[in-house]
Amino acid sequence: MHVFVINSGSSSIKYQLISMPEEQVICSGMVDRIGLANSRVDYKAKSALGEVSRSEEFPVADHSEGLKAVAKLLTDAEIGVISDPDQVAVVGHRVVHGGEKFASTQLISPEVKSKIKELFPLAPLHNPANFLGIEVAEQIFSKAKQVAVFDTAFHQTQPEVAYRMAIPNEFYEKHGIRNYGFHGTSHKYVSERAIEYLKQSNLKLITIHLGNGCSMAAVQDGKCMDTSMGLGPMNGLIMGTRAGDIDQSVIFHLVNQLGYSLSEVNALLNKKSGMLGLTGFSDMRDIQAQISQGNQEAHLAYELYAYRIKKYIGSFTAVMNGLDAVIFTGGVGENDRMTRHLVCEQMEYLGIQLDPLKNEGRKQAIQEIQGKDSDVKLLVISTNEELEIAKQCFGLLGN
Numbered sequence: 001m002h003v004f005v006i007n008s009g010s011s012s013i014k015y016q017l018i019s020m021p022e023e024q025v026i027c028s029g030m031v032d033r034i035g036l037a038n039s040r041v042d043y044k045a046k047s048a049l050g051e052v053s054r055s056e057e058f059p060v061a062d063h064s065e066g067l068k069a070v071a072k073l074l075t076d077a078e079i080g081v082i083s084d085p086d087q088v089a090v091v092g093h094r095v096v097h098g099g100e101k102f103a104s105t106q107l108i109s110p111e112v113k114s115k116i117k118e119l120f121p122l123a124p125l126h127n128p129a130n131f132l133g134i135e136v137a138e139q140i141f142s143k144a145k146q147v148a149v150f151d152t153a154f155h156q157t158q159p160e161v162a163y164r165m166a167i168p169n170e171f172y173e174k175h176g177i178r179n180y181g182f183h184g185t186s187h188k189y190v191s192e193r194a195i196e197y198l199k200q201s202n203l204k205l206i207t208i209h210l211g212n213g214c215s216m217a218a219v220q221d222g223k224c225m226d227t228s229m230g231l232g233p234m235n236g237l238i239m240g241t242r243a244g245d246i247d248q249s250v251i252f253h254l255v256n257q258l259g260y261s262l263s264e265v266n267a268l269l270n271k272k273s274g275m276l277g278l279t280g281f282s283d284m285r286d287i288q289a290q291i292s293q294g295n296q297e298a299h300l301a302y303e304l305y306a307y308r309i310k311k312y313i314g315s316f317t318a319v320m321n322g323l324d325a326v327i328f329t330g331g332v333g334e335n336d337r338m339t340r341h342l343v344c345e346q347m348e349y350l351g352i353q354l355d356p357l358k359n360e361g362r363k364q365a366i367q368e369i370q371g372k373d374s375d376v377k378l379l380v381i382s383t384n385e386e387l388e389i390a391k392q393c394f395g396l397l398g399n
């Protein structure tokens with residue numbers, strides 16, 4: 001069964017065509033910088049001739065054009081992997097916010113679509129792009145079943161003490177204001193890999209997903225017990241461009257004293273803060289380069305970033321009354337040894353001790369980086385949200 005997985009972001013589309021249940025990636029790629037003059041379409045496929053790839057730069061006005069460009073590559077006479085879009089049986093969509101309505105993967109119907117639309121205000125950077133991806137895919141892959149896999153679903157096992165907020169009850173009861181949590185597909189995927197690898201299911205795990213957006217989850221016996229993001233994907237950890245936890249008074253101060261409008265505050269906290277606000281760069285590789293040039297602000301930003309993660313490790317360990325393993329994942333978690341080093345230093349009290357040599361380089365898909373005296377396993381595991389989405393689709397429709 002061919003599953004085409006689409007992960008639509010605000011300005012990008014990541015995609016993979018995966019043959020299930022073999023879990024074989026037939027092709028993969030990304031459309032980046034949608035809406036700009038220098039958009040880029042990347043495509044990589046395995047064919048009888050070996051690996052083929054193509055990268056093109058041309059203006060891609062919107063998600064519809066982006067997906068059409070991808071469909072053209074999929075069916076290209078020379079480097080394509082299918083002859084007709086109808087060969088795709090299922091399209092799996094990452095949908096960031098599923099609210100309380102969706103605790104599991106859904107076959108997309110008009111009702112599911114209208115619910116996803118209702119949730120736009122809760123994830124304004126993500127759900128509209130996800131919705132657009134669904135509408136365009138329905139046109140291009142018109143014979144395929146469309147499936148939604150929600151970032152929030154894995155976190156629906158959180159107990160009430162973790163997800164309720166101390167505001168009047170009616171805001172929860174009438175308006176669904178509570179903590180939801182995001183990146184659930186990634187937290188689920190890496191926690192399951194860790195459970196398989198450690199050959200034990202009753203484990204207390206902390207999964208740390210560090211990409212552009214960053215979040216952590218406390219996972220006990222395979223179930224999410226708490227997570228660092230809340231109503232929307234803004235709070236918790238410091239991220240590429242998002243501030244994460246801040247004192248709410250900052251918002252009132254910005255509005256009442258500094259004359260900001262609410263939409264300016266929103267843009268400030270979502271798009272201009274985090275590592276970008278602290279250093280002028282959102283990509284950790286650029287910030288690393290600044291540190292090597294002696295930039296003190298860049299160094300301080302790294303310390304803030306790691307300090308926030310340490311605080312969540314402490315609180316999640318308290319929540320679970322113990323800790324067996326910490327898992328680093330996402331572009332930063334998988335590649336940035338300095339982040340892992342700063343997070344793990346001076347954590348002996350919690351049984352965490354990093355081996356600096358093992359932390360240096362990545363040799364295995366699942367790499368252990370703890371020292372010999374560490375009570376807690378420290379694992380670096382590559383996330384694969386696309387594969388997890390394909391698995392969910394196969395689970396729903398495979399038989």
Ligand SMILES: Nc1ncnc2c1ncn2[C@@H]1O[C@H](COP(=O)(O)OP(=O)(O)O)[C@@H](O)[C@H]1O
Nearest residue numbers: 210211212213282283284285330331332335336
């Ligand atoms: N070799 C590396 N060293 C340090 N950071 C890296 C490296 N490669 C990628 N990153 C970081 O990973 C981030 C992207 O992570 P990713 O999980 O792909 O993000 P997302 O899926 O949220 O777009 C980049 O912005 C960069 O900060």
Ligand SMILES: CC(=O)OP(=O)(O)O
Nearest residue numbers: 182183211212213233
């Ligand atoms: C939910 C979220 O923050 O997603 P991303 O990291 O893809 O921006």
Ligand SMILES: [Mg+2]
Nearest residue numbers: 211212213330
């Ligand atoms: Mg991501």
